[in-house]
Amino acid sequence: MNSSTRLLNIQNLTVEFSSKERQFQVVKNLNLKIYSGEFVALVGESGSGKTITSLSIMNLLPENAKKTGGTIDFAGKNKSIIFQEPMTSLNPLIKIGRQIQESGLCHGMTKQQALSQAEKLAKLTGLENTRRIFNCYPHELSGGMRQRAMIASALMTNPELLIADEPTTALDVSTQNKILSIFQNLKNEFNTSLLLITHDFTVVKKLCTRIYIMYKGEIVEEGPTTEVLQNPRHPYTKALINSIPDAKKRNTKLPVLFGDWQNE
Ligand SMILES: Nc1ncnc2c1ncn2[C@@H]1O[C@H](COP(=O)(O)OP(=O)(O)O)[C@@H](O)[C@H]1O
Ligand SMILES: [Mg+2]
Known part of the structure; x- marks a missing residue:
């Protein structure tokens, strides 16, 4: 498989949770693709649907969740996922x-x-x-x-595809860096593609050539990492970048945004 092969192609993915009382969409018309050997980041605040997206790719959705629309095409043989807390x-x-x-x-x-x-x-x-x-x-x-x-x-x-869902969030900073260098080695030694779910733009810049920004179940912006980070177009991306938690402000809450683009 060469680097122009589209390894993963998600088109118009919609996922719903249902309980007795109600149904609600947690992923809405999501489009995402990964080429062979590519490292791609998926970034968004907690609850925006990142894990549900990755579980959809893995066919591991919980029982009360259902893919109600769209397609997920995977051109490889095997895919694996790594979760935040390995103990689980x-x-x-x-x-x-x-x-x-x-x-x-x-x-x-x-x-x-x-x-x-x-x-x-x-x-x-x-x-x-x-x-x-x-x-x-x-x-x-x-x-x-x-x-x-x-x-x-x-x-x-x-x-061919590794999904890492916030793989370093539970670790201290020096261990985080060591784990990240393992991913870098993967890039050099195998031709594994990576979908990296993270909050950390420093990590994204180091590892991923393209980035998707997710907000309330939707992809609101995507593009080459450097372009998106230097010239964010969507208000949510701007807010996300402005609120980059530096070492001192790790627990800073993201600002609440209001605007036409919020379709709630
Ligand atoms: N097992 C579940 N039952 C009901 N709702 C869920 C379940 N898992 C996730 N959700 C809801 O789906 C949405 C997306 O969750 P998730 O994909 O885990 O977000 P993220 O990984 O971006 O933090 C959230 O609103 C969350 O509350
Ligand atoms: Mg998650």
Whole structure:
């Protein structure tokens, strides 16, 4: 697959939640594409629909959610997702080594192949002493190490597309930077495409060539990262960039916006 191949093509995706009382759309007519080898960011405030979009791509929507419109075409064989808090995705009762190897085994690898691939990927993600670490249960590792294990596990099937849903939010800054450099390595060593969901524009600038801005279930702006960040056109993007939380103001709330473009 070369870089002009459209790996993922989402057209007019609409997702609804329904309960007895009401139905509401959380993703509305969303269009998003990723080319082979491309790193793309999806940015938006909490509750804007980023996770639901990624779960739609993975076919992992919760039971009360339904895709009610649009199409998602994936031209690759495998895709993987990494979540914010690896503790929720790792099984607390199974040793790390087995969990990393698991998806390889499910995809037809022999035990030996799975073990050697798991060791290779663990090293790639910075888990050095694999013999010891593979023998640990998740709670015996630090948050950063668990996230590395999750990434190694996600890479076992050699996915063409990796979705990382706020992969570093739960980690301290120095661990965040180390995890991000793993993604950079991926770009250099494999031809994996990445959909990175994040709040952090510094990270977007470092890693992603294109960016989508999501607001209340809709993509309100998209384009090459440098263009969008230097010359944001949509009021929400401007507000988002103006409120970039610097180290001191990490918990700053985004300003509430009012305007015609809010279709509520
Ligand atoms: N399991 C669920 N049941 C009902 N509503 C949900 C569920 N998961 C998410 N939502 C709603 O869907 C919207 C989008 O959520 P989400 O995709 O998780 O946002 P984000 O990842 O951008 O923070 C939110 O309004 C959220 O409240
Ligand atoms: Mg989310």
